[in-house]
Amino acid sequence: MSDWLTKTAAELAEALAAGEVTSVELTRAHLDRIGAVDGDAGAGVHAFLHVDAEGALAEAEASDARRAAGTPLSSLDGVPIAVKDVLTTVGQPTTCGSRMLEGWIPPYDATVVAKLRAAGLPILGKTNMDEFAMGSSTEHSAYGPTRNPWNLDKIPGGSGGGSAAAVAAFEAPLALGTDTGGSIRQPGAVTGTVGVKPTYGSISRYGLVAMANSLDQVGPVTRTVLDAALLHELVGGHDPLDSTSIDAPVPDLVGAARDGAAGDLTGLKVGVIQELSGDGYQAGVRARFQETLDLLVEAGAEVVEVSCPNFVHALGAYYLIMPSEASSNLAKFDAMRYGRRVLPEGVEAPSAEAVMRASRDAGFGDEVKRRIILGTYALSSGYYDAYYGQAQKIRTLISRDFEAAFASVDVLVSPTSPTTAFGLGEKLDDPIAMYLNDLATIPANLAGVPGISVPAGVAEEDGLPVGFQVLAPALADDRLYRVGAAVEALWTRRLGGPVLGLDKLDPRLPAAGASEVTR
Amino acid sequence: MSQTSETPGASAQITRDEVAHLANLARIELSDAELDHLAPQLSVILDSVRSISAVAGDDVPPTSHPMPLVNVFREDVVRPGLSADEALAMAPESEQQRFSVPRILGDEQ
Numbered sequence: 001m002s003d004w005l006t007k008t009a010a011e012l013a014e015a016l017a018a019g020e021v022t023s024v025e026l027t028r029a030h031l032d033r034i035g036a037v038d039g040d041a042g043a044g045v046h047a048f049l050h051v052d053a054e055g056a057l058a059e060a061e062a063s064d065a066r067r068a069a070g071t072p073l074s075s076l077d078g079v080p081i082a083v084k085d086v087l088t089t090v091g092q093p094t095t096c097g098s099r100m101l102e103g104w105i106p107p108y109d110a111t112v113v114a115k116l117r118a119a120g121l122p123i124l125g126k127t128n129m130d131e132f133a134m135g136s137s138t139e140h141s142a143y144g145p146t147r148n149p150w151n152l153d154k155i156p157g158g159s160g161g162g163s164a165a166a167v168a169a170f171e172a173p174l175a176l177g178t179d180t181g182g183s184i185r186q187p188g189a190v191t192g193t194v195g196v197k198p199t200y201g202s203i204s205r206y207g208l209v210a211m212a213n214s215l216d217q218v219g220p221v222t223r224t225v226l227d228a229a230l231l232h233e234l235v236g237g238h239d240p241l242d243s244t245s246i247d248a249p250v251p252d253l254v255g256a257a258r259d260g261a262a263g264d265l266t267g268l269k270v271g272v273i274q275e276l277s278g279d280g281y282q283a284g285v286r287a288r289f290q291e292t293l294d295l296l297v298e299a300g301a302e303v304v305e306v307s308c309p310n311f312v313h314a315l316g317a318y319y320l321i322m323p324s325e326a327s328s329n330l331a332k333f334d335a336m337r338y339g340r341r342v343l344p345e346g347v348e349a350p351s352a353e354a355v356m357r358a359s360r361d362a363g364f365g366d367e368v369k370r371r372i373i374l375g376t377y378a379l380s381s382g383y384y385d386a387y388y389g390q391a392q393k394i395r396t397l398i399s400r401d402f403e404a405a406f407a408s409v410d411v412l413v414s415p416t417s418p419t420t421a422f423g424l425g426e427k428l429d430d431p432i433a434m435y436l437n438d439l440a441t442i443p444a445n446l447a448g449v450p451g452i453s454v455p456a457g458v459a460e461e462d463g464l465p466v467g468f469q470v471l472a473p474a475l476a477d478d479r480l481y482r483v484g485a486a487v488e489a490l491w492t493r494r495l496g497g498p499v500l501g502l503d504k505l506d507p508r509l510p511a512a513g514a515s516e517v518t519r
Numbered sequence: 520m521s522q523t524s525e526t527p528g529a530s531a532q533i534t535r536d537e538v539a540h541l542a543n544l545a546r547i548e549l550s551d552a553e554l555d556h557l558a559p560q561l562s563v564i565l566d567s568v569r570s571i572s573a574v575a576g577d578d579v580p581p582t583s584h585p586m587p588l589v590n591v592f593r594e595d596v597v598r599p600g601l602s603a604d605e606a607l608a609m610a611p612e613s614e615q616q617r618f619s620v621p622r623i624l625g626d627e628q
Contacts, residue, residue, distance in 0.1 A: 104609055107601050107606065214584045214585065215585075240593050243591045244586065246586060313570070313574050315568075316568040316569075317568075317571055319564065319568050320571070327545060336618060337610055338609040338610060340611075341612070349621075349622060350621055351622055351624065355621045356546045357546050357547060357548035360546055361547050361553075366553075366556075366557075369549070369553070370557060372547065373538060373545060373557065373561060374565075376545045377537075377541055377561070386572055387572075390571050390572050390574070392581030392582055392583055393574075393580070393581050394574055395581070395582040396582040399582060432564065432567055435567075446585070447585055448585025449585075474585075
């Protein structure tokens, strides 16, 4: 298989600039790898719902022509990428993992997708996800689950399990995800990859099919912290098409990542969130978390305990706010202008309303129905104050907890996910057990602050990767990259290599893509 | 669903009939089997989130949005939009450059 597959995006960018490889070669190598390991709903990783070989290769050819002419569009020009199927793409289907949008090809690009095109990155395809991003295992995809490349019997996390698995299985060097309650960070944790949820509003949501608009955020999914910084800088920034977009410059994230990789954290004050590090966490997760704290201390950081007393209510508040917003957002799937239309059986000349009911029953899966009904309940008169209103007040209390904590520390840390990857099917019909996966990631979404998950070794009991979460104040995303890159460098030094590698993947996956790179 | 401001009690179960009513409001045709399956699950979910009801007092303002943005304006300038063909390309049914929909007057009207 091609050696290029295991290179970082930063290395690929350098190789392209130096003329050591072409974008067509890189793109073809990744398409071959997808062909070799991705399989389908029944077997293989199944990270992709759609692969656009022809489109990606055409973009790669155009990129090579620009490189040859000395006019690349960006430093990542020619580096291929995968995009979560919740972001609209002209010319490629955007299904959100739902039967409701089966075969739907959007008439416009999401702003982040337009930025990828403008920077010359060939788009390999669209990645699998829980239906409308509702889930923590990618098992709620209407098109069949994605499987964890470390162990194909385990979940890859969710909702963005496809993006994380694509990167972990070396099917793509980069991917975009979205994070509403942990959908970038938790898949990152359980697949040994890096996932970043940026400050709310710092990356455009235009063309992101909304689940919960006040929580949704686009972010990078990569194998290294530096690669995440490169991608984040590329897609970040103000967008007039998104009225919640923040009009502030993107900080120097790449510089922060390079700085952090040097591994010196002298003067940094790290707060361990008491409420997110005690009971309920798998022993191996706790052990690796503690070891990471020790590494941070050795690197010069000061580690203290911080209490965020209202975080224990975050999950409850989230599971009222998110379904409330989702029930409202998904009302647009009315079978009239786009999306699935199903006629009720045995009814002559059915009304639009009857068609709507039948279409929404046929088009939505169980979890989507659960959340729409829960949200409809929380917003209905008589319950609004007790549920949605209370949840919004807790949101205020959680933001205040963050403010108080960041008054005394630079960053907050916790394990990203309470456990390593669990078995496929284990929690599928137990909503509460599934929801608990997002315990540690949800507070950041409620408060709008940025967070990163970085691999921190593997758990002793099952050999599966553990994620270390770093949270920073709003608009201080550069701190994530500095500390994240330090954690990555410290673990790489300890293990003598990265946490993720071809040798760590499920032996049932062919280690080799179909072809050598021919030069 | 017409109760006035009731504080949910510890045993405020969501009944099968209520789920059917909510599904009706949400315009989802649920089968009997789906109602049987969903009602107990929704009760469990509501039980687990009920603990938040007493946490914040009247002095805590609600937060609807993480960033305090108000009145975001832009210049009102003409920009290219979708052509009729582009807008209709994915319609379930179209006719004479318009979306074609089932009859909109229901049986009750």
